[in-house]
Amino acid sequence: MKKINRRSFLKGGLAGTAVVAGTAVSKESSASQSFGGYPDSMGVLVDFTKCVGCRSCEAACNKEQGLPAPDKPFDDMSVYDEIQHNGQKRRTSEKAYTIVNRYKVKDREAGPVFRKFQCNHCNEPACLTSCFVNAYTKTKEGAVIYDPTVCVGCRTCMIACPFYVPAYSYSSPINPVIKKCIMCYDTRLKFGRPPACVEACPQEVMTFGKRKDLIKIGNARIRSNPDKYIDHIYGEKEVGGTAWMYLSDVPFDQIGFNTHIGEQPIISYVKEFLTIVPMVLTIWPALFTGFHLLANRKEALKNEKPSGKE
Amino acid sequence: MTQVRKKIILLLITLALAGWPAAHCLAESGPESATLDRLANLYEAVNFNHSAHVDITEGNCAECHHHTTGAVPTNPKCLKCHPGGQESDSMACQDCHSAKRFEVAYLTEIESNTQLYHIDKPGLKGAYHQKCMGCHQTTGGPTGCQDCHVRNEKGDEFFHAGNFSPAPVAHNGGH
Amino acid sequence: MNNLAKNGFSPVVSHQKKDGTTWTVKEKILLGLTPKDYLAQQFKNPFNWILAVIYAIGLPIIIGRFIYGLGWVTHSSYDYPWGLFLGFGLFTMVPLSASGFMMGTTVELFGRKDFKPIERLGLLNGLLGYLFAVVFLQIDLGQPWRLIYPMFVSLGPAAILFLVAWHVATYLSCQVAELVPAFAEWMGLPRAKKFIKSMVLGLTVAGIILSTLHQGALGGLFTYAPGKVHPLWYSSPFMWFHFFCSAIFAGLSMLIVVSTFCKWFMRWRCDQTFLKSLDRLTLGLSKGAALALATYLVIKIIAIAHDNDWSYIFTGWGQWFILEISVGVILPLVLYTMALRNGSPALARTSAFIAVGGIVLNRLNTALITFNWDLYQEIPHWREMVIVVTVYATYIVVYRAILARMPILFSWKEKPDQ
Ligand code: SF4
Ligand code: SF4
Ligand code: SF4
Numbered sequence: 001m002k003k004i005n006r007r008s009f010l011k012g013g014l015a016g017t018a019v020v021a022g023t024a025v026s027k028e029s030s031a032s033q034s035f036g037g038y039p040d041s042m043g044v045l046v047d048f049t050k051c052v053g054c055r056s057c058e059a060a061c062n063k064e065q066g067l068p069a070p071d072k073p074f075d076d077m078s079v080y081d082e083i084q085h086n087g088q089k090r091r092t093s094e095k096a097y098t099i100v101n102r103y104k105v106k107d108r109e110a111g112p113v114f115r116k117f118q119c120n121h122c123n124e125p126a127c128l129t130s131c132f133v134n135a136y137t138k139t140k141e142g143a144v145i146y147d148p149t150v151c152v153g154c155r156t157c158m159i160a161c162p163f164y165v166p167a168y169s170y171s172s173p174i175n176p177v178i179k180k181c182i183m184c185y186d187t188r189l190k191f192g193r194p195p196a197c198v199e200a201c202p203q204e205v206m207t208f209g210k211r212k213d214l215i216k217i218g219n220a221r222i223r224s225n226p227d228k229y230i231d232h233i234y235g236e237k238e239v240g241g242t243a244w245m246y247l248s249d250v251p252f253d254q255i256g257f258n259t260h261i262g263e264q265p266i267i268s269y270v271k272e273f274l275t276i277v278p279m280v281l282t283i284w285p286a287l288f289t290g291f292h293l294l295a296n297r298k299e300a301l302k303n304e305k306p307s308g309k310e
Numbered sequence: 311m312t313q314v315r316k317k318i319i320l321l322l323i324t325l326a327l328a329g330w331p332a333a334h335c336l337a338e339s340g341p342e343s344a345t346l347d348r349l350a351n352l353y354e355a356v357n358f359n360h361s362a363h364v365d366i367t368e369g370n371c372a373e374c375h376h377h378t379t380g381a382v383p384t385n386p387k388c389l390k391c392h393p394g395g396q397e398s399d400s401m402a403c404q405d406c407h408s409a410k411r412f413e414v415a416y417l418t419e420i421e422s423n424t425q426l427y428h429i430d431k432p433g434l435k436g437a438y439h440q441k442c443m444g445c446h447q448t449t450g451g452p453t454g455c456q457d458c459h460v461r462n463e464k465g466d467e468f469f470h471a472g473n474f475s476p477a478p479v480a481h482n483g484g485h
Numbered sequence: 486m487n488n489l490a491k492n493g494f495s496p497v498v499s500h501q502k503k504d505g506t507t508w509t510v511k512e513k514i515l516l517g518l519t520p521k522d523y524l525a526q527q528f529k530n531p532f533n534w535i536l537a538v539i540y541a542i543g544l545p546i547i548i549g550r551f552i553y554g555l556g557w558v559t560h561s562s563y564d565y566p567w568g569l570f571l572g573f574g575l576f577t578m579v580p581l582s583a584s585g586f587m588m589g590t591t592v593e594l595f596g597r598k599d600f601k602p603i604e605r606l607g608l609l610n611g612l613l614g615y616l617f618a619v620v621f622l623q624i625d626l627g628q629p630w631r632l633i634y635p636m637f638v639s640l641g642p643a644a645i646l647f648l649v650a651w652h653v654a655t656y657l658s659c660q661v662a663e664l665v666p667a668f669a670e671w672m673g674l675p676r677a678k679k680f681i682k683s684m685v686l687g688l689t690v691a692g693i694i695l696s697t698l699h700q701g702a703l704g705g706l707f708t709y710a711p712g713k714v715h716p717l718w719y720s721s722p723f724m725w726f727h728f729f730c731s732a733i734f735a736g737l738s739m740l741i742v743v744s745t746f747c748k749w750f751m752r753w754r755c756d757q758t759f760l761k762s763l764d765r766l767t768l769g770l771s772k773g774a775a776l777a778l779a780t781y782l783v784i785k786i787i788a789i790a791h792d793n794d795w796s797y798i799f800t801g802w803g804q805w806f807i808l809e810i811s812v813g814v815i816l817p818l819v820l821y822t823m824a825l826r827n828g829s830p831a832l833a834r835t836s837a838f839i840a841v842g843g844i845v846l847n848r849l850n851t852a853l854i855t856f857n858w859d860l861y862q863e864i865p866h867w868r869e870m871v872i873v874v875t876v877y878a879t880y881i882v883v884y885r886a887i888l889a890r891m892p893i894l895f896s897w898k899e900k901p902d903q
Pocket of ligand 1: 051054056058100116202204
């Protein structure tokens, strides 16, 4: 695949210096700020009102990420009629990091809604927090990437991801690993360039930029077209905020979004257990040794022996 | 890899250089046609018939060129800054809609220039397609990719189509 | 074997034979029978024929799993990344093996020496349960050879699974150590036994800490999936306590179940102390189980009240939940209480079987059945089921082999017939 050596990284990095320099300024301040993601991180605003379902983004991702050939050509629109045998629409898989699905919406003048999705690159990624080999990294550019060389294959991240994103290369007996969108980190984002799917889209459905600017842009679009857009940027706050955010002209729950997902990052649901760990570690030894001494004292008295040991 | 990625973006950068340099609101002063061939990596060049589109809009340049030809905007919001229209030095799409919409320089500019109102202008490729498709969808114009762009072999490879179609496979696991 | 024992056969219980010479290890392994007799004995047992059939089908599939990958034995579901191996294997085995730390605690810490005859069975049940939970894990992990990565190569200490991995690993060693005395007696290594005896208190306390945390942590693992586990089974603050508390009655009930099987099928191997005290011990264990069941029931209800999930009770899932609670929790609770009041070990045993079934249902519900409750139901691949059956069969085989040899159900003697 596209392994980049250090030299070409530096070269290509020149183009991205501006972004990197911009982010470097706030690096120190962000170190202490663990919530809400890196302040200057990048993101993508996806506007479904513009998507025409051409699947160019899928093709671009396939090429950029060196994924295996698809089952059907990327210009084959019959995939939109596919119903997997469990009644679900297509989802991300080990062969496709991004998927466009079609949703028929009643009384929508422009016809069906096409929804592109991929990893949302959460500010506080559930996948990252659940990984026991620390394979995942949230980079300062905003991407959630992972190191397949340490993936053990426990698949907890797949359990944890609230968006059902990570896939697993079950088909490989020797080196099965997690597979998901990495926001083109290695080949593009790191150098300050937009992801391949963003660049490939003829309709500019996706706007690449700093996450905080995208929120402004999203709000401005809603504000200038209040009759068109649903007044919500999906991903601005969901599960602690995501780098990829969405605008739509139909309610999000009608196009496959989970609207009950809440604004708490997933880790906050887990913290309740994590807080008891140190308590058990410190209190239990004293408590149970105490019980032991008490119990044996009784026994010792009963047996009128100096020690409780048998 | 990089090459192909570039192809995708450059696809319609070509359009910018090649066509649509509308000079004045006078419809007849626009070009007869323009050849859009920057996407040669994936598609054959497109021969855009400008004068036919002038006919379709009945000479209303603002339909596509906004206020740049001096026409009075119909959108009241635009009117606030461009009252009575405001002719621009250039009305070529590329001069406002950047082909490098997502490059660092552009992103830095919209972030640091607090005077800038238009921070959400589509890039060149997006501007073309949104404009074309927006109209084609409502007026019954062609909307399929290949209705306008004839794909070449590189394009077939990119889309895994044509001679590069995958062999039909049985469903291979993974719900 | 029971028949053999009726006809006057007595298996090895000591280092010395009747004539004063010592048994060799080989003879000990063959239980004092000649190789021919031993084999004949094995062939006569119909259960072994069932096992043979299971292995004939299961072993090639297990081998196939490592040759062709997980995709060959499972449906490779991205939505249900955890299937039967974890849902029915790991998540069920671990609570059923909680008997180890509880027997340790009861006997060594609380000084209830009256539970001594069943302590070792409890410890063994714990050890084997954990061992096979790890076996299930190793079959399920995509890259089992990387199991040590979370320990030494790339550490993710903030993850719950990290805690589980470390605790189960440490606890396994703990349990091995706790069972060294039994092994040492059998092999005739008195020094090893003495060494462990000197640190038994430390081991036991470590066992309680580790057990509390990792039993709870298995519940904690599911708190990562608030939208996926059905709200009635999900509780961010109480999930770990549900798992921990249910592990207590699960472990105790499992011990009653196993001891019952020993009494029925391995009577020849039990000594009189064990057989005579078993009824009393069963009731003793029942008391603990009943208390844990009652606590569990209360916190289950508190969890629903806390999240205000009452409205779900009236849905289809709610009925399924009520069924699980009534059959898996309330029924055994009532039966245990009746058994204690009437002093009926038989009733306690019935209750134990139901409680074990209840805990299996609960873990399956959490991990598989109600998981993705608003998506679709995943039916595991048949090969996945076969592997699970095969691993459980191996569990039984190993369990049986150890019980038949090491002094778990009987006490070791220096000379026979004392
Ligand atoms: S490339 Fe753009 S328009 Fe085409 S399917 Fe993807 S997001 Fe939609
Ligand atoms: S969408 Fe899922 S896989 Fe992507 S960062 Fe968020 S939790 Fe991780
Ligand atoms: S960002 Fe890159 S990896 Fe992710 S879906 Fe787009 S092209 Fe694929």
